[in-house]
Amino acid sequence: MRSLRHRTLINAVAAAALSVAVVSIALFAYIDAVTLKRFDRVLEDRHTQLVVVLSDDAQDPAALEKGLIDPAYQRPYSGRYWQVKAPDGTVYTSPSLFGATLVAPMPPTDRLGRWTGPSPNGGQLRGMQQRITLGNGSVWTVTVAETLTSLLAERYETRKSLLIAFGIVAAFGLLSAWLQVAVVLRPLGRLREEVATRWDRGARLDPNDYPSEVAPLVSDIDVLLARNRETVARARRQASDLAHALKTPAAIVRNELVTLQEHGRDVGPALEALGRLDAQLRRSLARMSAIHSAEGVGGPIHVAPTLDRLSRLFGAMCARQGKTLEVANAPDLQVWMDRQDLEEVLGNLLDNALKWGRTTIRLSAISEPGGAVLCVEDDGAGIPEAERARVLESGARLDVSVAGTGLGLAIVSDLVSAYGGRLELSTSVRLGGLIAAVHLPHHAGLLAG
Amino acid sequence: MRVLVVDDEPALADQIRRVLLSEGRVVDVVHDGVEAAYLGAVESYDAIVLDIGLPGRDGLSVLKEWRTQGIATPVLILTARDGWSQRVDGLDAGADDYLTKPFHMPELSARIRAMLRRRAGQASPVFEKDGVAFDSRTNRTMVDGLPVELTAQETAVLGYLFHHAGRLVSRTELSEHIYPHDSDPDSNTIAVFVTRLRKKLGAGLIQTVRGAGYMIGEP
Structure with missing residues (x-):
């Protein structure tokens, strides 16, 4: 669907074009009428002047030239003309007609007749003609005419300045429409930002903060967000309860099996099956948790407190084994992840490092464009390059015959990719063993897209 | 060595109890928080095995309460929730170690032994003093490299004194940590055990402070 801004602007342009067109047509018609009326009035005055002069000089029509002193009547084809037809049919004309005569398209009457027709030297002219009966009873046909050049020029000028004015008005209209759209749409833009930021903080949206047109939508979004958050939390609780419910019986079965084994019974296959059950359970629960987490519980969190917590735990564990834990923390670094999941990721990696490292393990966090990279490295034997991909393979069949290996890394890989990050394994330059680098984005792909 | 086992699952609690008893420990079992x-607050334990998911009160809050009351008994947390976050939470609440269900019983025994040793400031599982070596893993005792047969009670007394080496231990304290809290031992029997131990291990190891108690090593 076309954007609201787009729709409103197209609407505004169409409305402006239509109103400018209608107003122009009406106004131009009015202006044409007004200018023609004024032109006619001037021409009528000339006609009256000619009649007055004729009534004085009717005995000598040739003297009319002297009575009409306007220089334009003298200049050939000046555009301003008069013509008088005597009762005997003799036609007297202004010198400007230069021998031509004015021919009205209608016969002369006692009323003043008007016409528009061709000018003797090209172009259009406006003429007026009337049959005049003088005091002595003689009947004359008196005609004046003037080319329309000046009228057309005047019209052209008026239209031009009007069109410029209309253009300015239309531009203002469009600009104000654009501003109006921006103002009207601002709450919607804010809503989008707030949905993302408030979700991070677990805060609610307040419909009263929004215009009444948008408020119902805001309230619906708020309900949806809250419901989603609840669903995720409930799913996590259920997963956790399920784990608890399954693990205690598993522990009891294991202990009974071990007791039987101590009494010389062969329970190897049963123990092995139980081990497989445990491993599968752990991984399934971790994946379930990862999927639910990434679907909404996450938010931008500072990594520093998590690194502190884990270094307290692993610092103590290292000390017991005579190993050293180095920590390079980053106070301001943030990633988009649930804190529990981040601790699960780093905890598993540190546990691995503690298992394989000989003397030193190292936990560090640094910033990278768009996110952060958290590294756990050790000085153990590392993982051969050929096996790294297999270890990370998501959903790969677990080899439970190798105690503890792989499962932790697979869980880490599942969790990290659920948050749009990735886990990379390589050889530590600093310590020589394995380095597990967790790349995590600052923002969730979910809402930021 | 007296251990409190807290788990709401009677079968599991009983399995733990049996294993600990077989190692010569005195075990009390309770099923709720x-x-x-x-x-935990009124009795003196050497170690506590504490399940976190308990009915009534959750284990972490119980542990926090003990720590605020100044009870420093080593606590091993037992939980079905195996996240690292929970492990850190447990540590922050004052736990000494953490074990995830399902676990191997020998692992539990080893963790408890290690906790007790750490509390005693002892790195090696074998305690040694004046030619006497006590192996906390097997409860075996050697004198100058030769094994010595001790009864369960004698082993318990020796083990307790070794774990509190350098500190005067009263007869009452000894009997509290060697007999279940519902039995009523005569504190004179402690004196009998000590006398037998001195006979078997040499008189120099355990010093008697008349009217006060016993001690291994120097204060």
């Missing part, structure tokens, strides 16, 4: 909080 409220009773655990009370027992």
Whole structure:
């Protein structure tokens, strides 16, 4: 669907074009009428002047030239003309007609007749003609005419300045429409930002903060967000309860099996099956948790407190084994992840490092464009390059015959990719063993897209 | 060595009890948090195995309460929730170690032994003093490299004194940590055990402070 801004602007342009067109047509018609009326009035005055002069000089029509002193009547084809037809049919004309005569398209009457027709030297002219009966009873046909050049020029000028004015008005209209759209749409833009930021903080949206047109939508979004958050939390609780419910019986079965084994019974296959059950359970629960987490519980969190917590735990564990834990923390670094999941990721990696490292393990966090990279490295034997991909393979069949290996890394890989990050394994330059680098984005792909 | 086992699952609690008993420990078992909080506060234990998911009161809050009351008994947390976050939470609440269900029983035994040793400031599982070596893993005792047969009670007394080496231990304290809390031992029997131990291990190891108690090593 076309954007609201787009729709409103197209609407505004169409409305402006239509109103400018209608107003122009009406106004131009009015202006044409007004200018023609004024032109006619001037021409009528000339006609009256000619009649007055004729009534004085009717005995000598040739003297009319002297009575009409306007220089334009003298200049050939000046555009301003008069013509008088005597009762005997003799036609007297202004010198400007230069021998031509004015021919009205209608016969002369006692009323003043008007016409528009061709000018003797090209172009259009406006003429007026009337049959005049003088005091002595003689009947004359008196005609004046003037080319329309000046009228057309005047019209052209008026239209031009009007069109410029209309253009300015239309531009203002469009600009104000654009501003109006921006103002009207601002709450919607804010809503989008707030949905993302408030979700991070677990805060609610307040419909009263929004215009009444948008408020119902805001309230619906708020309900949806809250419901989603609840669903995720409930799913996590259920997963956790399920784990608890399954693990205690598993522990009891294991202990009974071990007791039987101590009494010389062969329970190897049963123990092995139980081990497989445990491993599968752990991984399934971790994946379930990862999927639910990434679907909404996450938010931008500072990594520093998590690194502190884990270094307290692993610092103590290292000390017991005579190993050293180095920590390079980053106070301001943030990633988009649930804190529990981040601790699960780093905890598993540190546990691995503690298992394989000989003397030193190292936990560090640094910033990278768009996110952060958290590294756990050790000085153990590392993982051969050929096996790294297999270890990370998501959903790969677990080899439970190798105690503890792989499962932790697979869980880490599942969790990290659920948050749009990735886990990379390589050889530590600093310590020589394995380095597990967790790349995590600052923002969730979910809402930021 | 007296251990409190707190787990709401009777079958599992019983399995733990049996294993610990077989190692010569005195074991009390409770199944809910409220009773655990009370027992842990009033009785003197050498170690506590504490399940976190308990009915009545959750294990972490019980543990926090003990720590604020100044009870420093080593606590091993037992939980079905195996996240690292929970492990850190447990540590921050004052736990000494953490074990995830399902676990191997020998692992539990080893963790408890290690906790006790750490509390005694002892790195090696074998305690040695004046030619006497006590192996906390097997409860075996050697004198100058030769094994010595000790009864369960004698082993318990020796083990307790070794774990509190350098500190004067009263007869009452010894009997509290060697007999279950519902039995009523005659504190003179402790004196009998000590006398037998001195006979078997040499008189120099355990010093007697008349009217006060016994001690291994220097204060």
